[in-house]
Amino acid sequence: MEFCNIILQEEGRIATLYINRPKALNALNEDTLLDIKAAVEYFGGSDELDVLIITGAGEKSFVAGADISFMQDMNAIEARRFGMLGQEVFRLIETVEKPVIAAINGFCLGGGCELAMACDIRICSERAKFGQPEVGLGVTPGFGGTQRLPRIVAPGIAKLLLYTGDIIDAHEAFRIGLVDKVVSSEELMDYVRRLAMKIASRGQVAVRFCKVAVNNGLQTDIDRAMVIEAELFGLCFATEDQKEGMKAFIEKRTADFKGK
Numbered sequence: 001m002e003f004c005n006i007i008l009q010e011e012g013r014i015a016t017l018y019i020n021r022p023k024a025l026n027a028l029n030e031d032t033l034l035d036i037k038a039a040v041e042y043f044g045g046s047d048e049l050d051v052l053i054i055t056g057a058g059e060k061s062f063v064a065g066a067d068i069s070f071m072q073d074m075n076a077i078e079a080r081r082f083g084m085l086g087q088e089v090f091r092l093i094e095t096v097e098k099p100v101i102a103a104i105n106g107f108c109l110g111g112g113c114e115l116a117m118a119c120d121i122r123i124c125s126e127r128a129k130f131g132q133p134e135v136g137l138g139v140t141p142g143f144g145g146t147q148r149l150p151r152i153v154a155p156g157i158a159k160l161l162l163y164t165g166d167i168i169d170a171h172e173a174f175r176i177g178l179v180d181k182v183v184s185s186e187e188l189m190d191y192v193r194r195l196a197m198k199i200a201s202r203g204q205v206a207v208r209f210c211k212v213a214v215n216n217g218l219q220t221d222i223d224r225a226m227v228i229e230a231e232l233f234g235l236c237f238a239t240e241d242q243k244e245g246m247k248a249f250i251e252k253r254t255a256d257f258k259g260k
């Protein structure tokens with residue numbers, strides 16, 4: 001596939017998407033968002049790929065936000081359209097029925113933090129910095145930040161970050177639950193690849209159902225959420241993976257899942 005501003009690498013059943021504009025600290029312009037959209041659609045539709053890792057090219061940055069030069073002269077209609085494109089692409093990441101892991105290697109600001117929050121799991125290096133600095137530019141976050149941040153961290157902490165635009169380090173991000181694990185910079189990609197491979201070794205129908213159950217369950221009341229879980233749990237018993245997984249346990253061997 002041809003991309004302008006990203007690199008998509010495939011290794012076994014794992015794909016790694018590098019946002020690749022290091023000179024602009026991987027800021028997101030329209031072309032970059034369209035590249036991400038095409039890559040996620042390809043990943044979602046591929047029978048060969050199970051897990052997607054999203055990271056930033058270069059040493060310094062995951063993504064330092066939406067591209068300020070690109071947005072500077074927009075009118076209200078253009079900005080609304082750009083915001084909706086970012087929202088659509090990040091919602092695609094959130095809803096694609098396969099796991100997506102953010103490997104956060106540096107600045108994770110504004111649209112970058114919003115991108116990371118759309119991923120299922122966030123692992124960062126000790127060098128990572130997080131924040132929603134948009135109010136310092138006279139705007140609100142526009143790619144889902146006002147909605148996902150208070151769903152991930154406590155609403156008061158979300159408002160603290162949104163109203164001040166303060167930038168926090170990796171350990172503070174871990175403390176408030178914005179990231180799930182902090183590792184050293186040298187370890188980051190190895191750690192995330194090992195995690196992706198572990199997930200890919202499990203029954204993929206079940207992994208994907210877990211994503212659907214968590215996402216859909218969080219959006220509804222507990223009674224309806226339990227119905228969602230029961231239906232997906234039941235459906236697992238129509239898969240070859242369930243037969244193989246339970247047979248392998250009884251026979252004391254490693255399961256050979258086919259994702260069917």
Ligand code: CAA
Nearest residue numbers: 023024025027064065066067068069110111133141142143
């Ligand atoms: N958009 C466009 N270009 C950006 C950028 C961004 N978000 N962030 C950094 N860059 C560019 C800089 O303009 C600079 O380019 P030049 O070399 O051509 O001057 C290059 O990347 C390197 O940046 P700095 O020289 O500023 O690097 P630094 O180490 O001194 O500072 C930083 C790093 C603290 C991340 C700083 O670059 C910064 O504050 N960036 C902006 C962060 C931000 O405000 N993000 C939110 C954007 S708005 C948004 O995301 C809205 C939304 O929700 C949709």
